Amino acid sequence: MKRPWNKKPRRTAGGEPRYIVGFRDHSGVERSRSFTTTRGRDRWVTRYEEAERENRLGEFLEGVDPSPHELTIEGLLVSWFAHDADPALPGGLAEATFHSFRSIASRHILGVIRDRKGKPVARAPYAIGAMPAKEFENPGPIRTWLDGMRAAGVGDATEKRAWSVLSSALSWAVERNDFPLDANGCKRLDRRRTQRRSSRRGSGSGRKQGDLAGWALAPMAVELIRARMLLVSSAHPLVPLRNATYVSMQAQLGCRNQEVWPVRWCAVNEDYTEIDEVLSYKQLDNGKTVGSRRNVPHSRMLVADLREWRAALSREGYPTGPKDFIFPGSLSGAWRGHALGHMTGGQANKWGGRYFKPAAEAVEQKQRDKHPIGKATPYSLRRGAISLRIRAGEDRQIIAQECGTSVAVIDRHYSFALEDLRRDGPRDADVEREEARRAVFGTLLLAA
Numbered sequence: 001m002k003r004p005w006n007k008k009p010r011r012t013a014g015g016e017p018r019y020i021v022g023f024r025d026h027s028g029v030e031r032s033r034s035f036t037t038t039r040g041r042d043r044w045v046t047r048y049e050e051a052e053r054e055n056r057l058g059e060f061l062e063g064v065d066p067s068p069h070e071l072t073i074e075g076l077l078v079s080w081f082a083h084d085a086d087p088a089l090p091g092g093l094a095e096a097t098f099h100s101f102r103s104i105a106s107r108h109i110l111g112v113i114r115d116r117k118g119k120p121v122a123r124a125p126y127a128i129g130a131m132p133a134k135e136f137e138n139p140g141p142i143r144t145w146l147d148g149m150r151a152a153g154v155g156d157a158t159e160k161r162a163w164s165v166l167s168s169a170l171s172w173a174v175e176r177n178d179f180p181l182d183a184n185g186c187k188r189l190d191r192r193r194t195q196r197r198s199s200r201r202g203s204g205s206g207r208k209q210g211d212l213a214g215w216a217l218a219p220m221a222v223e224l225i226r227a228r229m230l231l232v233s234s235a236h237p238l239v240p241l242r243n244a245t246y247v248s249m250q251a252q253l254g255c256r257n258q259e260v261w262p263v264r265w266c267a268v269n270e271d272y273t274e275i276d277e278v279l280s281y282k283q284l285d286n287g288k289t290v291g292s293r294r295n296v297p298h299s300r301m302l303v304a305d306l307r308e309w310r311a312a313l314s315r316e317g318y319p320t321g322p323k324d325f326i327f328p329g330s331l332s333g334a335w336r337g338h339a340l341g342h343m344t345g346g347q348a349n350k351w352g353g354r355y356f357k358p359a360a361e362a363v364e365q366k367q368r369d370k371h372p373i374g375k376a377t378p379y380s381l382r383r384g385a386i387s388l389r390i391r392a393g394e395d396r397q398i399i400a401q402e403c404g405t406s407v408a409v410i411d412r413h414y415s416f417a418l419e420d421l422r423r424d425g426p427r428d429a430d431v432e433r434e435e436a437r438r439a440v441f442g443t444l445l446l447a448a
Contacts, residue, residue, distance in 0.1 A: 004045045007032060021045060026058040053082045073136065073166075074129035077105050080169040101165045108149060108162040126152060136170055137182055138412060139189035175257070175352070175377055182405060183413050187215075212416060214360070214376040216383035219436035221363065221373050222251045227440050228359040236331050238316055243355045245309040246327060247381060252302045252433070254385030254403045257378050261348045266322035268306060272297045275404070296402045299430045301437065352378045386410065388433075390417035393426030 007020035018034040019041045025031055035041040051060035056078070071079070081102060087095045106112045111127020112120050126148025128141065135141050142163075149159050167186035174181045213221065226244040234240055250260045259275050267274040272295045310320050318328055319341075329337020329347055338344050343351075356378050364374035373380075382403070389399045390410065400407045411418075 004048055006041075023048060025061050050079075050083070071133055072129060073131050073133050074110055076133045076173055077109065077129075077165075077169050080172050081105075084172050085168070100161075101168075104158070104162050105165050108154065108158065109166055124148075124152060133170075133173065134181065136166075136185045137409070139185045142166070142185050142189050175379060176349075182409055188413070213371060214373040215380060216387045216414075216417075217251065217373060217376055217380045218384060219251075219388065219433045220439065221371050221376070222247060222381065222384065222433075223436045223440040224363045224367070224371060225356070225359045225373075225376075228362050229355065232355075232359070238312055238318075238331055239355075241309060241312055242327060242331060243351075243359075245305055246351075247356070248302060248305045249326075250378065250381040251385055252298050253296045254382050254389070255296065256382060256404070257348065257352070259404075261325075261327055262342050263326050264323055265310070265320060265326055268298075268303075268326075270303070294402055294404060299433065301430070301433055383413075387414055387417040388429040390414055391420050391424075391427050392429040393421060394429075 002024055004021045004023040007022050009017055009019050011017055016036070018036065019038055020032055020034050021041055021044070022030065022032045033044070035044065048057070048060065051057045081098075083089070084091075085093045085098055085101065087093055087098050092098070093101065107114075108124070109127070110129035111124035113122040113124060115121045126145055128145050131141065146159060146163065149162065154162075163186060167184060170181065170184040170186055174184055217225075226247050229243040229247065230240050232240055246260060249263075250257070253260065253273055253275070255275055259277075262277040263273065263275070267276070274293075274295055276293050306326070309326070313328070314320050318324075318330075325340075325342040327343055328341055329343035330341070331337075337347065356376075360376040361374045363371050386399060386403055386405075390396065396407050396410050400410055
């Protein structure tokens, strides 16, 4: 179907602007819709295209399209199959794998039981499609689901494949801007199983440590990634320093990926950074999760990194005023980035695969024994920052407030850091960061 198209704007009798979009509804009838802002128009077009791709255009146009923040497991699977797993997409699944995964998801996650003609006739008692996706940060519901499959006589191979499908969808959602999931509960369950098997063999720490190294990046791993990024040549001279500065910023603030890209220079104060806006639906928006607006403390090391980055931007002729974005979207050319000056959602989403992943993999190739971090993602910087603050002995309620999460999430996902704190005592987070910077770069440039 033809994508929506912009029509000539008009003004109301009172002089207010109206932005018109033409589109075809799910019946193929040409219609139009007006918006008071271009931002609202563009967001609606994006959601229209997603709804059409997911075969729910009628529901979107006739009713209230559910927010991705409120999606069920069924909605999450629909989005994952349409926007990441589709064989027609770059990096999508192989055709046979795609159809196999979709069949497994329908039968053993959504629980749809069909007769020989393919007609739905019943629903499995262990179905989880209607459950909120947010609940699956915790392995509890996943354990109940697996137990339900076993009770129904589902074989081990099928159970494992269903688990893989759910885990893949959850991992994708964790890295998305518009799905506020902090963790993949499947991976937590897998880690616990491995620990139990390892403990019976008398070697319980090796796999755990290997998993944690990439799941929550330590200061030394952060600095090695930054160093690798600075060594990579680029068509634009500022890109390597931009990448290293972003890593430094997220590793210290412990923010979600979508919260770092839209930060403006005026948000950076002497001792803290104000977190307010996020990149949502590929547009700049206010945070929608609890604790989105908050002040996060930072060290003088980050202040020095930002000062260096700001000076480099200024030398290249980029605006660095209080309202300008720290990370402009136009480094690859004036035609790139959002019209407001920040990176687009597409640029932000691709950054991890284009710049972060190769750097993490390169570090692992050279130091596999010490830093098995090849599977790390930008979100691993947030986890590392939270872990570091826990080991420093900071109050968990304060950590939760400043990182936009909850004490319950910290207790569930960061027990290893709490164990380290009880066993080894507190370790100053800034000291660890400075020692890592000194070890990797030789000298430590700090604010005067």
